Amino acid sequence: MADLNSPESFKALYADLVDLSEAKLSNPERLQLQIEAHIPAFTSLLDKRTRNEESRKSLATGIKLQICNIRAGLIWEVVGKLDVDGEQYEINEEFQAASLRLADDLNIDELDAARLFLDSQGDTSGQPAHTAAIVRFHQRRKYLLDCLHKITQTSADVDKEEDVRGVLKAFVEMIIDSESTTRYAQKCVSSMGDIKTWLQSLADKVNGASVLGQSHQPDFLETIQFQQASLVNQHESLGLIMLWLVKLEHAEMTDFDLVLDTLKKADRYDNLLLHYFPVLGAYISRFGGTEGGAKIADAKNLNDRLFAQNQNPWALSYVHAAFRAWWLAEYSGWYVEINDGSIPDNQLEDETTQRSRQFTEALKDGAFDFLLSISADAKPIDWHDPARQGLRQWLQRKTPVILNGSFQFSKVFQTALMEQLEAFIEAFITNLPDVLRKLRTDEDEQRQLNQEHDHDLDLERFLVIISFSFEKRPKAALEGFWDVRDGALMGFVHWASRRASTPLVTAFCEMLQSISEDEECATAAHDFLLDSGPQSSGKMRRTHSLSWNQIFKELTFFSSKIRDRPALPQPQTYRAGKPHSDFAEAEPESSMMLESYLRLITRLCAESTAVRNFLLQHASFHMTELLFQLASSAIGPRLRACAFTTLRSFLSHKSRNVGQFLWTTLDIWVSGGYAPGSSAPKAASSGGATSSASAAGAILKGLTSGFEEPTAFVQLLHALVSPYEDDCGLYDGLPFPEQLGISSRMPGIDPYIDYALGEIFGSRVSELTDIVQQRLLRLSCLDFITTCLDTFNENLVIFASQSNVAVDTAISTSNLENYVLLHPFSRVMEWMFNDKVVTALFAAIHQEANDVCSAEPDSPLVLALLRSIHVVTKVLDLQPTYLDIIKPLIKSHSTYRRSPVPNAAFTAFEDGILSHLNIIPDLGRYCGAGHPDLVIASLKLLEKLSASPRLTSGPTSGLSRGVDRNKALAALDDDAEEISKILLREMDVNIDINRGPTVRNISSSSGSLTSSSLVFGHLRASLL
Incomplete structure (x- = not known):
């Protein structure tokens, strides 16, 4: 049974909080009791006591620990006394040395380390006691942060019931308004800094072990990797907790300054840096925007301070540039409709000019380049999209590749960041229309003066930022664009589609397909493309908005142009090989535009029946024929892949x-x-x-x-x-x-x-x-x-x-x-x-x-x-x-x-x-992977293999009794202990049908509910 302070208890609490957020919780009163019982743990979570000499001496002479759950089974030579809740335990040098090592590895108080080490003795995972203690420490912190994150998130969600929000807000007040003189947001920033230092020390350990030839020890590497992953998750949770606290109006200027100071000193673009940007966007809206509760005078004073000439330089100029652009987009909202005479007209004009200049300077320093990076890098890396990756690489010039990219961001973080970017996008379009128009004018003038030279592509970057921000968020796209036909965002769509250059058309199509990710949005985009007037010929520049007719003409024009190129020998006709240069090399911008057209068509066809019927039944344009002709031409593999994907969308x-x-x-x-x-x-x-x-x-x-x-x-x-x-x-x-x-x-x-x-x-x-x-x-x-x-x-x-x-x-x-x-x-x-x-x-x-x-x-x-x-x-x-x-x-x-x-x-x-036969133990290990479908599939196949006559050897000879030896089961011999522990751990769980501990035994019952545990719980029930 798990005690109140165990990771299992917090995991059960988190399960109930998730059910509450999804309106599936059957016993809200029990949840309230759970949170109340855990308030001390929440308030002390970020007050980690570090190593100190006094505790080290106490551990050597005899200590008193307050521990809720002590596992027996420690038989050591007596060298000291351990007083636990008034009971004397005899300890030896081995226990003391292990506790000190644990304190050193986790940088925690030696007495806390002894308590943690003792409480980890009953671990059944088969790991060494030291490793089990490290895992327990990180799991407890992670689950506590997950719970606090979920409490603050639900409290700040305006779509939740007001009664539920009110109760959770009260708990938030209890947690953050403790007797500590340090604000909770400041504790979060401090803890995030500690995690960064900790991660660096772990990396140094790996490098040191590599020099000494110890890096290949599996236990060592596994423990380090576990800590790294857990610490990155904790860092992300702290950043999200700060975001929800801002939304709950727990935000002070000192908190904002602390975040800015942290970003100013950041010297590498990695996951940890990205974790600050949702809360940064929230602070900008709170202190710089018109809807954050600030006054124009306060916002102006802060603006003057932020743009003062005596500011210390930021370590990463592109991060500073992104902040300045974001701030100016929000801050400029104060001047959109100011006509009360409070600011003289000449001063108003001067300030407008100044903000426009400051924004342009931020763009030159890489503002949109970096915002494009964070909008893209927050997405999962599992689903590789070559066409989109190619477009991004073409647009990015100043931001390096993100470090520690193997640590993926949670879906909650992705949504939070995209929502903040959405606010920036709307603020920029609404509050700085003159800057937008100047971007386009400048790019057009550059292209007219020099067709061969690289041109500024900030407007294209902005469109692709929109694409990433609204990806997989059809509700936001519907409410922001298609449901508000006369709104600023829809006006921007019409404006951006007119007389667009080839790069702008490419980026525009990427944006349009991302805001068309369900039937309603895709049909609305189809209607937008049907609204066409007289069109130009199949050239790269046009005088009207993008439309289906324009897309058809350009696809036909370039497809014919490609097919008129010298043909390759027959077996190579369909390859993009290089006896002759392919179209992507000869005209890279046009090739990317064709890819963007096909990606847009793919999205609309996949989502909308109306679009599929329109294209399949079109009287003069035969889409499938063009796609097969394109696929048979000398084009690059990415464009040919786009053609196949478009065919699939039909x-x-x-x-x-x-x-x-x-x-x-x-x-x-x-x-x-x-x-x-x-x-x-x-x-x-x-x-x-x-x-x-x-x-x-x-x-x-x-x-x-x-x-x-x-x-x-x-x-x-x-x-x-x-x-x-x-x-x-x-x-x-x-x-x-x-x-x-x-x-x-x-x-x-x-x-x-x-x-x-x-x-x-x-x-x-x-x-x-x-x-x-x-x-x-x-x-x-x-x-x-x-x-x-x-x-x-x-x-x-x-x-x-x-x-x-x-x-x-x-x-x-x-x-x-x-x-x-x-x-x-x-x-x-x-x-x-x-x-x-x-x-x-x-x-x-x-x-x-x-x-x-x-x-x-x-x-x-x-x-x-x-x-x-x-x-x-x-x-x-x-x-x-x-x-x-x-x-x-x-x-x-x-x-x-x-x-x-x-x-x-x-x-x-x-x-x-x-x-x-090596797959047999693999199937056993997957039973503890936490994926219920995988557990069921693995058990089903193991059952089938264990009963297969073909996998059974003949009877043994000699004096031994003749038995059949199943080779599938024999393959488990070397891993039997590990797999049996996995199976026992998953089955040995007290399943509460209503989730979480019951009210009567909240301090002792286990609510550990991994998804695979539920599977085994039902399996065990069926066997009893």
Whole structure:
């Protein structure tokens, strides 16, 4: 049972706070009792006592500790006395030395270290006592900060019930208005500084160990990495707590000055620096904006102080520039409608000129460059977008790459930062329209004077900042843009789309697609693009707003221009290789503009039925034909990938007509039908069929290099094999026309399956060195494989083989034989016995358990794990039907001859498992990873493997009794203790159906509710 001061108790409290914020808490009174009981812990959280000589002496002579929970089992030689709540405990030099070492490592008071070390003796994780104590220390701090963060966040949320907010506000007052003379915000800043110093000391330890050759010790590195991750999370929580305190009107000028002093001294761009920017934005609004409660005189005095000439320089000029721009955008709101005569007109004009000059200087120093960095770097790094990354690299000139980029930001932090950036965006557009107009005028003049020279791109940077800020926030986009047609933001959209240069069009499309991320917003953007007047010809400069007609004309213009370039030899026609320079090299700005057009079309098609119908049914512009022509031209891989992704967007809510049309046109493209100067292939002689098949092989082979093209093409194939939207779930049809490819090969989609599994999954994935790209490409392939297996109706085959019912008349396919022969299931199953594919499949399952634990449930890592485990389970389920019925049928069919899969090394899938038994302990470790779906999938596969006759050896000989030894279970021998502790820890949890401790035993009950614990709790209940 966990005591009140344990990490488990705070974890349970946090679970209840989350339920409260989501209006799911069943017992609010219990939560109130929990918070009241933890008030002392909250108030003392940031008052960490450091090492001191007096405590060190006390530890050596005898100490008195107030400890709620003492685990027995300490038998040491007596050298001193330990007084705990009036009871005497005998301690020895080993305990004293361990406590002192812990105090040194954590920089805490020696007596606190002794208390922590003693309380960690009962840890069941199997870690050394020292490591367990460090973990316990950080977990307690983290959960306390998480709870305080959630309390302040819910208190500041105006959308929550006022009664709930009132109760939580009272608790906030109790916590921050303690007897300490130091303001709580100042404690937060001080603690954030301590964390930065601590992280540096940990980095120094790693460097020192590396010099001494000790850096490869797993326990050492694991403990350091755990502390680093925990400290970064704590630093983020402190920054967010400060943000919510400002929103709760707990903000003083001294707090603002302290944050500014910290930023002024910051000497590196890393996660820690970024954690200050949400609260910085809040302070700027509070003390500089018109809605923060300040007065114009106070704001003006502060402005004069901030821009005084005698200011000490900031360590990072671009950070200072970003602050100045942000401040001026908010502060200028005081002068938007000032006409009461309080400021003389000549003074008003002078101040306006001065602010405009100051803002321009901030831009020259890299203000927008850095704001673009923080808006982009706060996003998850798991989902790599090559086109957007290319645009960002093109726009950024002054800000370095963020350090410590492996530590990702929480979703709460991302939302908080984007909301503050949204406030800045609206303030800049509303309060400094003259500066905006001057930006555009200056850029246009620069381009007219010198077309070849690099030009200022601050307006483009601003548009991309908007793009990142509103990404995945459709509600904010709807309320900020589309619902307020006469508002400042929508006025800006109209203004920015007029007479735009090529770079500005590129950035504008990026912005427009980010504010179109649901059906309503995408349809509104579609209506905006329909509102067009007379258009110019297909040139890069225009005289009217961006519209569909303009997009069509420029796509046609540049597509034709690209196709008129000298053609490459046929096998290379579809490559962006460099016998001749490709379009991206010759005209990089135009290439990026085309990418932005395709990304915009992709977003609108994926979200809006109206847009899909508009483009598919357009009388004069044939979008799919243009995309295939573009994909067959000498373009860069990123642009070709964009073309494939746009084609995939037409398959959102896929109908049978659209799906079959795109399959047919894709097959024509792969056969060379869209190559420059060619026409669609005809169903001709066998010689023509051989030529088309050869072209198809060369074209698909050409799509295997790099990351962008294979990922986009496999994702297109996955969308094509996915069920139709109106599919009733019987899976009795094919996801493509039955006669597909019959003019050039055996009908079906075998070449595409061979490409996805043989060329990409079995080979290309393992060749990628970038782990993010590797995970994304692997996930794309596994999605394709999973769908091919899941959409096969095994029951139809079994039913037909065991009865005389005419199944042919009851299914969507012309007959059951065609269903079995053509369905992608059979070819995918054939690849499941290929050694490279099997190796790639089990490589997807074999991941670092720590990486899995720290990953988000919707990350490519976890999703790929789930898919790979599902594929193995599904193959084991379907293997008997495939081997006993389907494979013999395919072999016996005289008119259906498919080329065999190469290197089919296994006669049964279990043979492949026997070659990769290292996945067995992996599955056991995943049971403690905290992802419930992964726990269930792992247990299901472990159950199937443990019962597999193929994995069981024959009986032993000699005098020993004959027993069957399951090789899957034997693979667990070396890891049995570790995995059993994981399973026991997850099952040994007191599950409270209402979450958290009960009122009666709040001081002792455990409320540790990891998601996997819930799974094991239900499993245990079902077994009892």
